[in-house]
Amino acid sequence: MKAMPPVFRFAPSPNGHLHLGHAYSALLNFDRACETGGRLLLRIEDIDAARCRPEYEVAIEEDLAWLGMAWETPVRRQSEHLSDYRAALEKLSALGLVYPAFESRAEIARLVAAREADGPWPRDPDGAPLYPGDARSLSADQRSRLIESGTPYALRLDMMAACRRVAGVTWNELGEGPDGAHGIVPARPEAWGDVILARKETPTSYHLSVVVDDALQGISEVVRGQDLFHATSVHRLLQALLGLPEPAYRHHVLIRDGEGRKLSKSSLSTGLRELRKAGASPASVRRLVGLNQVSLGVSKTPP
Numbered sequence: 001m002k003a004m005p006p007v008f009r010f011a012p013s014p015n016g017h018l019h020l021g022h023a024y025s026a027l028l029n030f031d032r033a034c035e036t037g038g039r040l041l042l043r044i045e046d047i048d049a050a051r052c053r054p055e056y057e058v059a060i061e062e063d064l065a066w067l068g069m070a071w072e073t074p075v076r077r078q079s080e081h082l083s084d085y086r087a088a089l090e091k092l093s094a095l096g097l098v099y100p101a102f103e104s105r106a107e108i109a110r111l112v113a114a115r116e117a118d119g120p121w122p123r124d125p126d127g128a129p130l131y132p133g134d135a136r137s138l139s140a141d142q143r144s145r146l147i148e149s150g151t152p153y154a155l156r157l158d159m160m161a162a163c164r165r166v167a168g169v170t171w172n173e174l175g176e177g178p179d180g181a182h183g184i185v186p187a188r189p190e191a192w193g194d195v196i197l198a199r200k201e202t203p204t205s206y207h208l209s210v211v212v213d214d215a216l217q218g219i220s221e222v223v224r225g226q227d228l229f230h231a232t233s234v235h236r237l238l239q240a241l242l243g244l245p246e247p248a249y250r251h252h253v254l255i256r257d258g259e260g261r262k263l264s265k266s267s268l269s270t271g272l273r274e275l276r277k278a279g280a281s282p283a284s285v286r287r288l289v290g291l292n293q294v295s296l297g298v299s300k301t302p303p
């Protein structure tokens, strides 16, 4: 039987223009697809309706094409697949792993400050305080009263219960974590606390939709920046809970500015559009991010 070709994806959020860091990630995916005879997909991660704009999506496609990349169509746009994420959420709810939490951001900040009076409150790998509330222990009655009264809520994963259900989750790291981790890496999702899986107004979250999409699109190797290395622990946990296949992960170093800071969508000096206006060529962008050879291209249609 012929082996299935590997499947890669570049998954930007259309909330700004692409910069050199995106170019590096996108080109690494493209080059991996070329060198392995694999497929490359583009996925638009636009669940945050307040920040994402269609004109950024158009600009992303233009910039990637200018870099010399090609990808399969149709492009998956997350905002068009909310029912897929809702179905995954229902599955997790049916396992008794999801609960509504009614605190506003301001209330959460107050709770953290109160807890910090007794010493440091734990933070997640991104530096945000873990959920400090106790909505997990509200009674069914209290929950329905709050929901009926229209109080907004987020749906959170009961992390301890989830970890008890699927212990010993790992992943295969083909690249390297910020601390050099490589090979079989143990997932530590508990470091994230009770993460948000959905909000009242958006029936999904980054973690949930990325996991559902990677499975639905048959992604076999996730190539992305080291800033998402620790999030992989949550992704692997969700995959295990939902019975989804496990892709390999290849986290790459981040391109930084002259002061060693991570690039942001507003750092104009490293924006692809600005570089292009200033006369840069796709080959010079490759050189700037440390990728020398130019790929020969990848077929637009699946083999």
Ligand code: GLU
Pocket (backbone or CB within 6 Å): 011, 012, 013, 045, 210, 223, 224, 228
């Ligand atoms: N949409 C995410 C971002 O733009 C990337 C998601 C991923 O590669 O898993 O940072």
